[in-house]
Amino acid sequence: MTMAAKDDGLLVDVRGLQVTFTGGRAPVRAVDGVDLQVRRGEVVALIGESGSGKSVTLRSLLRLHPERRTVMQGQLQVAGHDVLGLSPRALADYRGKVASMIFQEPLLALDPVYTVGAQITESIRRHERVSAAQAQARALQLFERVRIPSPARRLAAYPHEMSGGMRQRAMIALALACKPQLLLADEPTTALDATVQIQILLLLRELQRELGLSVVFVTHDIGAAVEVADRIAVMYAGRIVEEGPAATLLRAPRHPYTLALLRGRAHGELAPGARLETIPGAPPDLARLPPGCAFAERCRDAQDGCRVQPPPATELAPGHRVRCLRTDATAAPASPAAPSTPAALAA
Numbered sequence: 307m308t309m310a311a312k313d314d315g316l317l318v319d320v321r322g323l324q325v326t327f328t329g330g331r332a333p334v335r336a337v338d339g340v341d342l343q344v345r346r347g348e349v350v351a352l353i354g355e356s357g358s359g360k361s362v363t364l365r366s367l368l369r370l371h372p373e374r375r376t377v378m379q380g381q382l383q384v385a386g387h388d389v390l391g392l393s394p395r396a397l398a399d400y401r402g403k404v405a406s407m408i409f410q411e412p413l414l415a416l417d418p419v420y421t422v423g424a425q426i427t428e429s430i431r432r433h434e435r436v437s438a439a440q441a442q443a444r445a446l447q448l449f450e451r452v453r454i455p456s457p458a459r460r461l462a463a464y465p466h467e468m469s470g471g472m473r474q475r476a477m478i479a480l481a482l483a484c485k486p487q488l489l490l491a492d493e494p495t496t497a498l499d500a501t502v503q504i505q506i507l508l509l510l511r512e513l514q515r516e517l518g519l520s521v522v523f524v525t526h527d528i529g530a531a532v533e534v535a536d537r538i539a540v541m542y543a544g545r546i547v548e549e550g551p552a553a554t555l556l557r558a559p560r561h562p563y564t565l566a567l568l569r570g571r572a573h574g575e576l577a578p579g580a581r582l583e584t585i586p587g588a589p590p591d592l593a594r595l596p597p598g599c600a601f602a603e604r605c606r607d608a609q610d611g612c613r614v615q616p617p618p619a620t621e622l623a624p625g626h627r628v629r630c631l632r633t634d635a636t637a638a639p640a641s642p643a644a645p646s647t648p649a650a651l652a653a
Contacts, residue, residue: 317488317520318344318367322380325362325544329375332593336362338544339380341619342522344488349514349521351535351552353528353567357589359544360524361410364490367522368401385487403433405488411497412477416465422476423461426483433484448479452509471502475509482513489514491523495530507533528571532556537625540564543590543600545616550626560622560633562605599630607632 325337337359344350352360365371366378369389382389385404392400409415417425426448427441436444442461449457452475465473474494481489491510495503511534514521523534531538532552539549540563548561559565569583587604590596596603598613605612609632617629 315345316343317346317348317385318342318522319383320363320367320381323363323366323382324377324379325359325366325371326377327371327375328377329372330593333377334592335595336544336592337366338595340541340544340546342539342546344520344522346487346520347514347518348537349511349523349535350537350539351523351525351531352539352541353525353531354541354563355526355589357592358541360526360541361492362544363541364407364492364522364524367488367490368405368407369397370407399433402429402486403484404486405490406481406484406486407490407492408474408477408481408494410493412473413465413470415477416473416480418465421462421464422468422480423463426461426476426480429480429483444483445479448483449476451482451513452476452479454479470498471505474498474502474506478506478509478513482517485517487520489519489521491521493524493526495525495527503530510534528556528567540567543595544592545600545629547601547630548628550623554623554626560626560628561630562607562632563601566604 320340320342323337323340324335327334327336340359340363342350342363352363354360362371366382367384367389369392371378378390387400387404389400416422423442423445426445427438430436430441430444431438445461446457449460454460454472454475460468460472460476468476477494494510495506498506507530510521513519521534523531525531535552537550538552538555539546540555540561541547542563548555548559548564555564556568559568566583566585570585571582585604590600590603596613598615599605599608599617602608602612611631617631619627619629620633621627622633
């Protein structure tokens with residue numbers, strides 16, 4: 307199903323998204339009422355601990371969850387497409403052409419029995435009426451754009467014959483092969499060493515600006531989020547607990563979880579031998595969520611009302627929303643926690 311696109315600059319419109327996995331002993335609601343909007347040409351980072359629902363939300367935009375064991379509810383529109391209502395054929399046309407993904411581990415995402423070039427040309431020919439020679443030429447151009455050395459030779463290589471950094475660049479080329487409007491990046495630098503991480507982050511930001519892409523970037527690294535994102539959404543226990551411009555969340559976070567994430571990161575003011583602050587406890591069991599705020603048991607500012615029902619979203623400023631009853635307790639600016647320039651990130 308395709309709906310008429312709204313001419314308001316909004317590319318992604320997610321409202322009330324719920325994703326429940328039913329294959330275990332008890333249903334697990336991994337995403338619980340997420341609202342997320344992404345404008346054309348905007349980069350939004352989803353950050354949070356492992357298990358917070360970031361990757362589940364991202365994969366929902368491509369409907370990658372196994373349908374027999376997954377219940378998805380809510381509204382999910384991308385470029386005018388009702389993603390939850392797409393037929394199998396329409397979904398295959400949508401994937402790669404409208405929205406595409408850079409996976410966390412390209413060695414697992416790429417097919418090991420085909421050359422990387424063959425996989426890219428197949429994707430191009432699936433979505434566009436071009437000859438094999440034209441698809442091969444496009445693949446070569448993509449390899450040059452993502453700065454893979456000896457691109458013609460690397461097109462004939464199998465995934466295991468490439469380094470981790472080159473595989474990730476090849477995965478980026480594959481994701482861009484059919485000129486998508488939305489690029490989804492699922493922790494694309496986690497498996498790479500620090501130097502290569504910086505190179506990939508800068509490459510992604512450069513390509514995003516050059517091509518005018520909208521990007522949803524999943525990471526647990528606040529430094530990476532600062533490097534690539536215009537807006538940051540902080541997730542905890544399947545919900546977005548704070549969302550706003552990247553600079554606002556870094557300088558004046560208003561949710562205790564956002565503040566705790568910032569305080570738990572090393573920065574220049576940390577004294578030699580000093581311990582990093584940690585968040586006590588552990589994330590809740592998503593199969594047995596508490597009735598109130600899911601972060602209440604780990605929050606030093608929690609009060610009795612926090613344990614009664616989930617706090618509603620409050621808009622503190624245009625574009626800055628938080629789900630917390632105690633925003634007054636976190637009103638003080640955060641200490642420096644993340645670099646804001648490539649040079650600082652590399653330091």
